Amino acid sequence: MLPIYDQKSRIKLVIVAGALLIAAATVIYTNILVQRLSEREQQQIDLYAKTQRYIINTEEESDNSFLMDEIIKANTTIPVIFTDADANIIDAKNVSIPKGLSEQAAIAFLRREIAVMKQQHPPIVVEIGAGLRNFIYYKESALLTQLRYYPLVQLAVIGCLAIIAYFTFSYSRRAEQNRVWVGLAKETAHQLGTPLSSLVGWQAYLRESERFRDEPIVEELGKDIRRLEIITERFSNIGSVPVLKDENILRVTQNAISYLQSRVSRKVTFEVKTDLPTDTPAQVNIPLFDWVIENICKNAVDAMDGRGSITLHLRRPIRNKSQIAIDITDTGKGIPKSKIERVFLPGYTTKKRGWGLGLALAKRIIENYHRGKLFVKWSEVGRGTTFRVILKG
Ligand SMILES: Nc1ncnc2c1ncn2[C@@H]1O[C@H](COP(=O)(O)OP(=O)(O)O)[C@@H](O)[C@H]1O
Ligand SMILES: [Mg+2]
Structure with a gap:
């Protein structure tokens, strides 16, 4: 984990303690x-x-x-x-x-x-x-009465100013983060575009040529090109206002899972469960939604040391029947209570080779682009974790 978040919360603590001290001193004086x-x-x-x-x-x-x-x-x-x-x-x-x-x-x-x-x-x-x-x-005297209430008035005014400053600051920080995410994504999609289209050309050329037509390598090349196209599509979608469509959510989820299943150890089993009708629609942008499922499931696999099960349960949440909830439960090592809030922060990772961007990105995709919700619904150290994705039905 990057120490930046520990440092940040320590600085916050010092600021709050300092503010309380000043407030107390004013009142006492x-x-x-x-x-x-x-x-x-x-x-x-x-x-x-x-x-x-x-x-x-x-x-x-x-x-x-x-x-x-x-x-x-x-x-x-x-x-x-x-x-x-x-x-x-x-x-x-x-x-x-x-x-x-x-x-x-x-x-x-x-x-x-x-x-x-x-x-x-x-x-x-x-x-x-x-x-x-x-x-x-x-x-x-009126003067004495005013003086009695003066610190309260003063503290209230300072409090209001502090709240306004906080919101302005966090708003401008969020706006800046947005610009970075979007700009970087656009740039990536753009840069991938050129070599990708020439790869497509090369593959077409190989398919036509007598010498290579029947080589399995041409097929494999095709698969990798398809994969690169998906990646480019993801980046270009995150760099623009993505189009949401009513999609068959069960089928979309199953497709995403079968793709993942073929790429991880057999000892990790995937299962998709639901009581919903098989043609239930939900509003999604498929490339981005796949990316979310992939990020959450990859983390689940990482949390299990190569053996365990991942269950995706689709249902309507009890409180809002117009939504679709997808609960993704793993049998991994779980997340300690004190860390649950942090897993979505960009840069938070407990892995040697982690970037800590997977969940931050997933949350953005679900909450900003799908107007849904993504949160940790349950987690217990040593037993597992459930992430819940909520989509509009
Ligand atoms: N299913 C899970 N079980 C346990 N810990 C998890 C799970 N998903 C995420 N985490 C924790 O959240 C952190 C952040 O995840 P993520 O944003 O995907 O970044 P990264 O995978 O690069 O570490 C992980 O390093 C891990 O500590
Ligand atoms: Mg990850």
């Missing part, structure tokens, strides 16, 4: 600020209340009334409401009453404010002599 500001507001309101009490209880103009006024005026942020003992509102400061309210509505508004304030702090009692008392209700 803001909380400290909120705590400090809250303490200061508490001190300010205490001083404010003391001043009020002093002013009320001092009848004659005192020398420091000027200082008192300053203290009262200094509170421009903390909302306060005064009431008398009978809960009549005497005055309100720093409470923004919505404009255009009638007097009654404004009083109702202030009463609701008082209820909110009561929940935050008990009111400060101001003795005004003769057993009478006023109350000062107050709540934290």
Whole structure:
């Protein structure tokens, strides 16, 4: 396996850990600020209340009334409401009453404010002599409230940006991958074309010639040419928008299998099973579909060390009866749970001579070109694996 995927997931882990750390630091730091500001507001309101009490209880103009006024005026942020003992509102400061309210509505508004304030702090009692008392209700300033929610807002905004960045990035990466696949395939088909057509010419020439006509080599050459033509067709199909046709899926699958069977050890047995009617159609592009079956079955053979069975089961999936599912089950070594997600990644291979492109290509062919699905349906180490191909019926 290429170490690139291990490295990638480690980098991801570091990025996520870093992001969490920054988020936690922001929240903790803001909380400290909120705590400090809250303490200061508490001190300010205490001083404010003391001043009020002093002013009320001092009848004659005192020398420091000027200082008192300053203290009262200094509170421009903390909302306060005064009431008398009978809960009549005497005055309100720093409470923004919505404009255009009638007097009654404004009083109702202030009463609701008082209820909110009561929940935050008990009111400060101001003795005004003769057993009478006023109350000062107050709540934290708008600034403090905003600061409390600031880290949440900030994290939400950063989160949104991160999500947008992620999708943009993965979209452009996918677009780039598409260009590479398609370009390379077109180029390959194009390059194969020239020698192939001259091979066809040579074979025709040999067939005509008295000397070679009856040689078995001419037949064999023909088979290889046919094989090369199939390969060229595959590449040219993957390099363009492939045509899907309603094909007899059972026959197409059987043909693909019999071709494979003749090329692998006899100790590997193939079987095609189905309960479907024999003429069931599915939308496929035969050269590309054959390529998928070939890739999956070749992997199955590799996973079995030359002995075992491969079963292809065609059926309609329980959940969507308009589709055709082809389950390809082998009796090979299986795929560990932790690796199942990776087998479709280009470059992922556990083989000495593997390229790790077979399944990536198969998935592309099925999902992008056939609008179907390809996934590992079941796998158990030491017992085997089932790949499921889903096609449109
Ligand atoms: N039927 C299977 N059983 C066990 N492992 C499998 C099977 N099919 C695929 N794999 C695993 O997935 C990897 C990727 O497969 P593939 O993309 O075809 O690349 P390659 O065949 O070149 O390794 C294989 O190397 C193997 O580890
Ligand atoms: Mg392979």
